[in-house]
Amino acid sequence: MARILLVDDEKMARTLYGDYLRGAGHEVTAVTSIAEVKEELARHPYDTVVTDLILASGDGMEVLRHTKQHHPGIEVVVITGLDKVDPAVRAIKSGAAEYLVKPVAPEVLQHAIHRALATRELLQENAALRRYVSLLETGQRISTTLDRERLADTASAAFQGMGSASAVVLFERDATGCSRLLSAPGLSSEGREAPHLAFLAPRLGVSREAQVLEGVPGPWPRALVVPAVDGEDLLGHTVLLYPDSPPEGITEATGFLARCLALALRNMGRIAEVEDLAYLDDLTHLFNTRYLHMVLDREVKGAQQTHGFFSLLFLDLDYFKTINDTHGHLVGSQLLVEMAQLLRGCVRDDDVAARYGGDEYVVLLRNTDAAGALKVAERIRRTVESHRFLAREGYSLALSTCIGVACFPEHARDKATLLDLADRAMYRGKKGTRNVVYLAARDLEATPSTRHSQPTGSEAGLSAAASPR
Structure with a gap:
């Protein structure tokens, strides 16, 4: 009829x-x-x-x-x-x-x-078929995107279009189950829309079903929360904001896109795990030299384009061979791990701490000039000097370190020279009093070629090899 x-x-x-x-x-x-x-x-x-x-x-x-x-x-x-x-x-x-x-x-x-x-x-039927084809193509673009920034842009645009939303906020869940912001195009974390984000994050919950939230502060008081689920795992949420009630008939499309988003987040997590294996030192779980050189190339290029600056710290533990000779290489390896933990606590999350080989470490301090780098280096030196290593294991070992500091572009404008000057500054301390911080200079003595011949990675971690210092 x-x-x-x-x-x-x-x-x-x-x-x-x-x-x-x-x-x-x-x-x-x-x-x-x-x-x-x-x-x-x-x-x-x-x-x-x-x-x-x-x-x-x-x-x-x-x-x-x-x-x-x-x-x-x-x-x-x-x-x-x-x-x-x-x-x-x-x-x-x-x-x-x-x-x-x-x-x-x-x-x-x-x-x-x-x-x-x-x-x-x-x-x-033809119109519905075209919508389904468009939805399928959009879902494929989302699920096959492995770049985080591109994923945020693609998924946000897709949800906003398919859900006829005024704004979209994407959250992903970390390993601890906490929700963190993935994307909020058009929303500012400091502007008038900030209450949206503060209101939404603690209310996402663990439900696998879509839900409507009322009373969202700001110009869009209603939100449709669509969970991004892959199998049994809740990997994130998509929040679609509306001035009134969400339109009818969007549940199927937004649910499909959310599943595609979950698949993309899952794939990115797997890739991150593989990258960790490739870029982390087996013993200390700091970054390794492969990652250090990659990030240094990127940092130099970025600083050249934006006229920015950064600094390098080159660290070497004093008399580490004595630890190996006295207590054995297993104790030496445990000490290197504790030193890595100590180093992480002295720098910012945005900085890069890497094990360079043996008992040598390099720290990249982003957006830090020479004065700031010297302060960080001195903080690290004092922390190492006052710390007692392997105290819980019954050793309570005292140790010190020499630190060389070199800055871009003040001391060098390329990666190799910058690393060399930081190494030379550190070596000057090794030849002197030790337990000291030195700033790079062009007239510093070059380090012996044999200093960096020891193995790196898991091999260095097991042997804790180092020349007498």
């Missing part, structure tokens, strides 16, 4: 056609003017409009044009007493599903309505 709007200014025609259609099981509303047509179409949903071509207050072409422009999902059947080709051609070109010439037999009208409804259903 279809809901049909019948338009004709002749009472006899309205009665006749109305009876035809009602007898066939359709629900029919009859009107006489174009104004009534517009009012009815705006007020109620219809499947088909049946209109006479000639009306007292206008013509059926206006009914056809208005319906197709403002209600494109409704099919229009045109009936006329004019047995001419031109009006029929104009009606069909304007989007009419059928063009019937009076007198119209009941079975002809019924057949025309069936064809119009079949056409409408086919068009709706």
Whole structure:
């Protein structure tokens, strides 16, 4: 059964056609003017409009044009007493599903309505298919994106478009189950939208089902929270913000996109685990020299482009070979691990601490000039000097370190020279009093080539090899 709007200014025609259609099981509303047509179409949903071509207050072409422009999902059947080709051609070109010439037999009208409804259903199926194809392609783009920044941009745009949201906020869950911001395009963590973020994060919960949050502070008081689930694991949330209630019919699309987001987050996590294996020192779990050289290349390039600056600290433990000789290499390896932990506590999260080999460490201090680097180096030196290593194991070993400091671009404008100057500054301390910090200078003595010949990585960790210092 279809809901049909019948338009004709002749009472006899309205009665006749109305009876035809009602007898066939359709629900029919009859009107006489174009104004009534517009009012009815705006007020109620219809499947088909049946209109006479000639009306007292206008013509059926206006009914056809208005319906197709403002209600494109409704099919229009045109009936006329004019047995001419031109009006029929104009009606069909304007989007009419059928063009019937009076007198119209009941079975002809019924057949025309069936064809119009079949056409409408086919068009709706095609539109739905296009939406599903678009949704599938969007989901594939999200699930195959392995770059975090690109993923945030792609997923945010997709959710905002598919969910007709005013704004979108993406959260990911870390290994401890805490939610952290992945992306919030258009929202500022310091501006007027900041209350959104403070309100949302603790309310995401662990539910695997979509939920609506009310009372969100700011211009969008309602939020649809869609969990990003892969298998049994909750990997994040998508929050779609609205000024009113979320639109109906978006649950399926947003749920599918959220599953694609979860898959992308899962894949990025796996890649991060592999990268950790490639870039972390086996013994200390600091970064290794492979990662240090990669990040130094990136830092030098960025500083050259932005006229920025950074510093390097080159550390070497004093008399470490004595520890190995006295207590054995296993104790030496344990001490190197504790030294790495000590070093992490002396620098910022944004800085890069790496094991360079044996008992040598290098720290990259981002956005830090010579004065700042000297302060950090002195803090590290004092911390090592006052610390008692392996105290819980019963050794309580005292140790000191020499630290060389070199800064970009003050001392060098390329990676190799910067590392060499930091190493030379450190070596100056080794030849002197030890337990000291030195700033790089061009006239410093070059370090012996044998100093960096010891193995690195797990091999160095096991042997804790180092020359007498």
